[in-house]
Amino acid sequence: MADATIEVQALTKNYGPHRAIDDLNFTINKGEVVGFLGPNGAGKTTTMKIITGFMAPSSGSVKVAGFDVFEDPLEVKKRIGYLPETPPVYGDMSVESYLKFVAKLKGVANDRIHDLVEMSIKKTDLFSVRKRLIQNLSKGYRQRVGISQALVSDPEVLILDEPTVGLDPRQVAEVRSLIKELAGKHTIIISTHILPEVQASCQRIIIINRGKIVAQDSIDRLSNRMSSSGRVHLRVVNVLPSLLKTLSGAHGVVGIRQPQADLFEIDTDGTKETAAQLAAHVVSSGAGLFEMRQESFNLEDVFLKLTTSEEQQGVVV
Amino acid sequence: MRGAFVIAGRDLRGLFVSPLFYILTGICAIVWSFQFYFLVNQFVSQSMMQMMQQGQNGEGLNLHFTVMFRHISTVNLMMIFAVAALTMRLFTEEKRQRTFDLLLTSPVTASHIVIGKLIAGTLTAWALIAVSLLYPISMAFFGKLEWGPLIASYIGLMLMAALYVSVGMFASSLTENNVLAVVMGLIFNVMIWFLGVMGEVAESATQRAISDHINISTHFMSFLKGQPSLAAIVFFLSVIGLFTFLTQRVVESARWR
Numbered sequence: 001m002a003d004a005t006i007e008v009q010a011l012t013k014n015y016g017p018h019r020a021i022d023d024l025n026f027t028i029n030k031g032e033v034v035g036f037l038g039p040n041g042a043g044k045t046t047t048m049k050i051i052t053g054f055m056a057p058s059s060g061s062v063k064v065a066g067f068d069v070f071e072d073p074l075e076v077k078k079r080i081g082y083l084p085e086t087p088p089v090y091g092d093m094s095v096e097s098y099l100k101f102v103a104k105l106k107g108v109a110n111d112r113i114h115d116l117v118e119m120s121i122k123k124t125d126l127f128s129v130r131k132r133l134i135q136n137l138s139k140g141y142r143q144r145v146g147i148s149q150a151l152v153s154d155p156e157v158l159i160l161d162e163p164t165v166g167l168d169p170r171q172v173a174e175v176r177s178l179i180k181e182l183a184g185k186h187t188i189i190i191s192t193h194i195l196p197e198v199q200a201s202c203q204r205i206i207i208i209n210r211g212k213i214v215a216q217d218s219i220d221r222l223s224n225r226m227s228s229s230g231r232v233h234l235r236v237v238n239v240l241p242s243l244l245k246t247l248s249g250a251h252g253v254v255g256i257r258q259p260q261a262d263l264f265e266i267d268t269d270g271t272k273e274t275a276a277q278l279a280a281h282v283v284s285s286g287a288g289l290f291e292m293r294q295e296s297f298n299l300e301d302v303f304l305k306l307t308t309s310e311e312q313q314g315v316v317v
Numbered sequence: 318m319r320g321a322f323v324i325a326g327r328d329l330r331g332l333f334v335s336p337l338f339y340i341l342t343g344i345c346a347i348v349w350s351f352q353f354y355f356l357v358n359q360f361v362s363q364s365m366m367q368m369m370q371q372g373q374n375g376e377g378l379n380l381h382f383t384v385m386f387r388h389i390s391t392v393n394l395m396m397i398f399a400v401a402a403l404t405m406r407l408f409t410e411e412k413r414q415r416t417f418d419l420l421l422t423s424p425v426t427a428s429h430i431v432i433g434k435l436i437a438g439t440l441t442a443w444a445l446i447a448v449s450l451l452y453p454i455s456m457a458f459f460g461k462l463e464w465g466p467l468i469a470s471y472i473g474l475m476l477m478a479a480l481y482v483s484v485g486m487f488a489s490s491l492t493e494n495n496v497l498a499v500v501m502g503l504i505f506n507v508m509i510w511f512l513g514v515m516g517e518v519a520e521s522a523t524q525r526a527i528s529d530h531i532n533i534s535t536h537f538m539s540f541l542k543g544q545p546s547l548a549a550i551v552f553f554l555s556v557i558g559l560f561t562f563l564t565q566r567v568v569e570s571a572r573w574r
Contacts, residue, residue, distance in 0.1 A: 086418075
């Protein structure tokens with residue numbers, strides 16, 4: 001699907017002299033689930049607030065479903081369900097009356113309110129507390145009421161700011177499967193600094209650091225690209241003095257280290273042929289191949305690599 | 318406009334669910350009861366005295382001006398405090414609970430939010446005024462009331478309450494702190510009452526003419542006398558409009574901060 005639901009162009013926001021986000025550009029297609037990843041204070045929440053029309057940017061533009069957020073804010077807001085960092089719930093209302101209120105506020109037609117409220121209670125599993133006052137609910141339930149509230153108008157776009165904060169592991173798993181279930185029908189942006197969350201539920205990630213996009217790609221490709229350095233770990237049974245020389249002379253080997261007597265860390269050109277050749281060398285030398293593995297970066301490494309280096313120039317996708 | 322009514326409905330619920338309204342009503346009722354009992358007693362003893370001294374049948378004293386007038390003035394005085402307390406939470410609570418985020422990301426304009434809250438606050442203040450109407454009504458069983466001036470007075474009181482609501486709402490929109498909102502609301506209300514006093518110390522005729530026109534006391538008095546002037550109605554609606562507009566600007570500015 002090529003039609004972009006959310007288009008962000010040259011988005012910049014200054015808080016006084018502090019630049020919270022700097023020249024963001026990205027598009028999100030219909031039905032996509034995108035993880036918005038970054039350390040605390042990277043500008044995730046600011047970006048989300050601007051997309052929802054809660055806040056105005058210093059410059060740049062945002063379009064949701066073809067409507068400009070600043071020229072047609074009401075049209076945009078009708079199409080967005082937003083869960084802020086703190087669930088926006090009224091303590092003095094019951095879960096059910098609160099959801100009805102939100103549905104009305106979002107402009108849902110009267111004859112659909114009942115069905116949508118039931119649907120969102122069902123999806124977030126709030127049956128047991130539907131008549132209770134929100135102020136008496138635990139943090140986890142409040143968070144679920146918050147998610148429910150974002151769903152209740154059946155919006156095209158769901159923007160969830162750290163949706164699993166405060167939930168227990170089982171509920172976290174439920175929310176993740178809920179997000180998967182909603183994918184395709186809704187376009188979803190999830191912000192988080194919890195990496196497994198992104199891996200579990202997103203198709204694509206945008207990594208943001210200090211207000212700039214440092215990477216955006218699918219999770220697999222991002223991990224692949226980062227691991228292309230091709231470092232091979234090799235452990236042998238018999239330590240032969242000649243082995244180090246043999247291996248370093250092999251085709252495709254860039255560098256070699258021997259941190260322990262029986263362990264070699266070999267930087268290669270990353271091709272499978274080189275790895276096969278290395279294995280052949282070890283076997284033929286009689287050292288006895290005990291373990292061989294290619295070092296693979298997980299998302300965490302990618303994230304740390306992208307967000308900790310000084311003066312990151314941004315990875316060209 | 319649907320958004321405004323949805324918000325008004327929720328806020329009305331919130332105002333009536335909280336104990337605050339009932340506590341305020343209770344306090345006001347105690348004050349009014351003592352005051353009204355005192356006023357009626359005084360009226361009776363004065364009428365008696367007049368009857369004894371002059372041999373008249375006691376019809377010389379005007380019930381409206383001796384009892385109702387002062388009762389309504391007390392109601393007005395209490396409303397300054399009660400409405401400031403009622404309206405303090407209109408915006409501070411939304412900001413504290415972060416539900417302001419929900420309102421601002423919903424398909425409603427800042428004007429809808431503010432008008433919704435004005436409606437809710439005004440209706441609640443009117444409910445409080447309705448309680449004060451019990452005293453004149455109870456009086457109607459024992460004496461002959463002048464309904465015309467009484468109704469005019471209550472219309473004036475309703476406009477006055479709406480004015481206090483708009484002022485309190487504005488104070489509430491400026492801060493996240495309930496106490497600060499009440500204090501600011503009170504100060505603004507008292508300031509409006511003192512604006513008219515400027516006329517007494519004014520030097521030039523122009524100054525005096527201006528302060529006469531913004532003298533809330535004379536405008537309110539025209540209702541109490543049973544002859545509301547058009548200028549008074551326009552004055553009240555303008556001040557309500559002004560503070561509603563100011564609140565709308567404050568709410569709108571949340572997007573730019």
